[in-house]
Amino acid sequence: MFGNLFSRKNNDFYRPGEEIKIDKSFSLFGGTYEKDPLSMCKNRLAFAMFAFLFVFGAIAVRLFDVCILSQTPHVQTAQDDDEHFYALPENPIKRADIVDRNGAIIATSLPTVHLYANPSKIINPQKAAQKLAAVLPDIRYEDILKKLTKKGSFVYIKRNLSPSQQYQINYLGIPGLEFEDSEKRIYPHKNLFAHLIGSTNIDNLGVSGMEKALDERLRESDIPLKLTIDAGIQDTIRQGLAEGIKKFDALGGVAILMDVNTAEVIAMVSLPDYDPNNINKVSERAMFNFATKGVYEPGSVLKVFNAAFGLDKGNIRLTDRFDATKPLKLKYNTIKDYRGENRWLTLQEILIYSSNIGSAQIALKIGKEKQKEFLKNLGLFDEISHFEVAEKAKPMLPSRWGEETTATVAYGYGISVTPLHIISAFCAVVNGGIFREPTVIANDKNRTEKRVMKLSTSQKMRKLLRGVVVEGSGKRANVLGYEVAGKTGTANKLVNGKYVQKKVMTSFVGTFPASNPKYALMLMMDEPKGSKETWWFTTSGWNTVPTAGKIIATIAPQLNVKANYDLDELRRNRIIEASYER
Amino acid sequence: MNGTRTATLTLWVTLTCLVGFGMFVMKNKVQTLEKELAQINRNIQDDVKTIHVLNAEWSHLNNPSRLRQLASKHISLNPVQAEQIINYSALPFDYESDGNQRRMIAQRNISKQAEQNRLKVLARAQR
Numbered sequence: 001m002f003g004n005l006f007s008r009k010n011n012d013f014y015r016p017g018e019e020i021k022i023d024k025s026f027s028l029f030g031g032t033y034e035k036d037p038l039s040m041c042k043n044r045l046a047f048a049m050f051a052f053l054f055v056f057g058a059i060a061v062r063l064f065d066v067c068i069l070s071q072t073p074h075v076q077t078a079q080d081d082d083e084h085f086y087a088l089p090e091n092p093i094k095r096a097d098i099v100d101r102n103g104a105i106i107a108t109s110l111p112t113v114h115l116y117a118n119p120s121k122i123i124n125p126q127k128a129a130q131k132l133a134a135v136l137p138d139i140r141y142e143d144i145l146k147k148l149t150k151k152g153s154f155v156y157i158k159r160n161l162s163p164s165q166q167y168q169i170n171y172l173g174i175p176g177l178e179f180e181d182s183e184k185r186i187y188p189h190k191n192l193f194a195h196l197i198g199s200t201n202i203d204n205l206g207v208s209g210m211e212k213a214l215d216e217r218l219r220e221s222d223i224p225l226k227l228t229i230d231a232g233i234q235d236t237i238r239q240g241l242a243e244g245i246k247k248f249d250a251l252g253g254v255a256i257l258m259d260v261n262t263a264e265v266i267a268m269v270s271l272p273d274y275d276p277n278n279i280n281k282v283s284e285r286a287m288f289n290f291a292t293k294g295v296y297e298p299g300s301v302l303k304v305f306n307a308a309f310g311l312d313k314g315n316i317r318l319t320d321r322f323d324a325t326k327p328l329k330l331k332y333n334t335i336k337d338y339r340g341e342n343r344w345l346t347l348q349e350i351l352i353y354s355s356n357i358g359s360a361q362i363a364l365k366i367g368k369e370k371q372k373e374f375l376k377n378l379g380l381f382d383e384i385s386h387f388e389v390a391e392k393a394k395p396m397l398p399s400r401w402g403e404e405t406t407a408t409v410a411y412g413y414g415i416s417v418t419p420l421h422i423i424s425a426f427c428a429v430v431n432g433g434i435f436r437e438p439t440v441i442a443n444d445k446n447r448t449e450k451r452v453m454k455l456s457t458s459q460k461m462r463k464l465l466r467g468v469v470v471e472g473s474g475k476r477a478n479v480l481g482y483e484v485a486g487k488t489g490t491a492n493k494l495v496n497g498k499y500v501q502k503k504v505m506t507s508f509v510g511t512f513p514a515s516n517p518k519y520a521l522m523l524m525m526d527e528p529k530g531s532k533e534t535w536w537f538t539t540s541g542w543n544t545v546p547t548a549g550k551i552i553a554t555i556a557p558q559l560n561v562k563a564n565y566d567l568d569e570l571r572r573n574r575i576i577e578a579s580y581e582r
Numbered sequence: 583m584n585g586t587r588t589a590t591l592t593l594w595v596t597l598t599c600l601v602g603f604g605m606f607v608m609k610n611k612v613q614t615l616e617k618e619l620a621q622i623n624r625n626i627q628d629d630v631k632t633i634h635v636l637n638a639e640w641s642h643l644n645n646p647s648r649l650r651q652l653a654s655k656h657i658s659l660n661p662v663q664a665e666q667i668i669n670y671s672a673l674p675f676d677y678e679s680d681g682n683q684r685r686m687i688a689q690r691n692i693s694k695q696a697e698q699n700r701l702k703v704l705a706r707a708q709r
Contacts, residue, residue: 090627091630092627092630092631093630093631093634097637104641104644105637105638105640105641106641108634108637108638108641109634110634110635110638111631111634111635186638188638188639188641188642188645189641189645189646190645192645192646192647231646232646234646235646235647235650236646239647239650479664480663480664480665481664481665481667482664553661553663553664554661556664557661557662557663557664557667562667563664563665563667
């Protein structure tokens, strides 16, 4: 059928000269079409012309569209926007660095390569494994062979190759081995920021600490994340705390330094800690961030808030006296003092001698509703949800808040909070009465702040707390020149629902300088032991307070806090003379 | 007639050749530039990586505990005590621009004050 579609017609008879003419006539679908050669030429020319016209027309239309109609350029060039150079390549390091307030790197990513294999492409697995094992001495030949003989087209042989290993493997020239560009998170300060910064897994995703809490931010933008932390101060504090823990044989400890007026955390240490560069074989206790996740009954430290509560909501004057001559009998239990004074005490004396009876009386006098409201305002009832660390804990509150609870909470038992809760509430007490959510991010704008007490209350509290350090249990933290003010606390540990006398948690929360507070320091030790030097006492005044004193003496000059003291003239002159003899 | 046609044809052929050649040159140039750009980008990436590594190293070398160790090994400096910082107004001399003179005044003042103190102590003892 198709054979005769275009078949030339065989003419048997030719007119003269006809046989040399080209006969273009052809038959299609049975019909025969005569074709004049000249008209065919014309048709072809016309066709070519129309084709060219069409193409050039299309180009003309497009040109018109690009040059005249569309004013905004579709393709952005380097000149379009000075800030965005599109010609620049992507940053090869994807995860953003974390830097401290002075720009020192706390966490960064280094470029590395992973070695992977495509087992289906490997010709001789035995030989390849043998060669690889020679280059990678930390992997056994059998393991490599097992991986290379696996089914499938992708298997990691080794992550994070060193450059020389990469070169050697490349030099082996085994087909089917490939490199993958990647990055590895490293922490140059090792243990120093372990709990705060946290760590990442092998896929470079945050698994703890800030790396987890701010994972999205760190992945989305490669602009370094600036913290309010000061690496130098952090190191000094960690060193001081570690010495204290060693000296008093404690299980662990926490230290937090906060800027009183901005609630920015400048240092935060929880010991024991670990090296985030190597998180295998880390004990559970070392992984635990006590500063933000450890809830404990703080003991007498809460008397600070009780005293502020009394001054602010109960109109208690500094001259008012409370009966501490005998234990306070409540419905179910009796409140006693540790080494009671057995006399009537003023508010200052209640704090100095850390009287449970006096504190309970203040709270009972004003009532539980106002007490709950006051403590809630100080943030002691809720998780500090804003804080940028993944590990956080909700305070533990009693299910029923009766008269007993009101009394015990007044001197620090019955509710459990984290050290971070205590110091952020303490900042509000001494900074003039404004509570701010704590943060570690520099220039953190979305935080709430609210007035929780009168300015006058805060000013009175500074004086009262200074009194505790000058005359009371905080004496050993009285650093010359820096006017330390604070309160100690020793709480028995709750083991299986019973308070154990021998095991204590000691805390000290202080601020300096008292006349115009700038920084607040919270120190906590878990089960410090008594020694000959402390006359076998384990109360806070013997362990956390001297440690805090040492720390403050070292960091205050670093923090540019002006020393303010009166030396007697002779001593001053001796110092000046000595300086000239140099 | 024939001359015009030839001229037109020649013109078109020349133009086509010229455009074609121009296109070729342009394309070649762009290719070279693109290669150069890719090379520069690769270099930038390498540099960024190197900078990262160096920054990490710098941070490692500036590790406060390492610095403390070095400081205690090589320089005998202790942390500043509050006592070592004094208000200028608390100093027992007036400001003099000339260094030597200032020192003399200070010494004189100090010895004068020491003398006074000694007298005070003596007086107290006598009483």
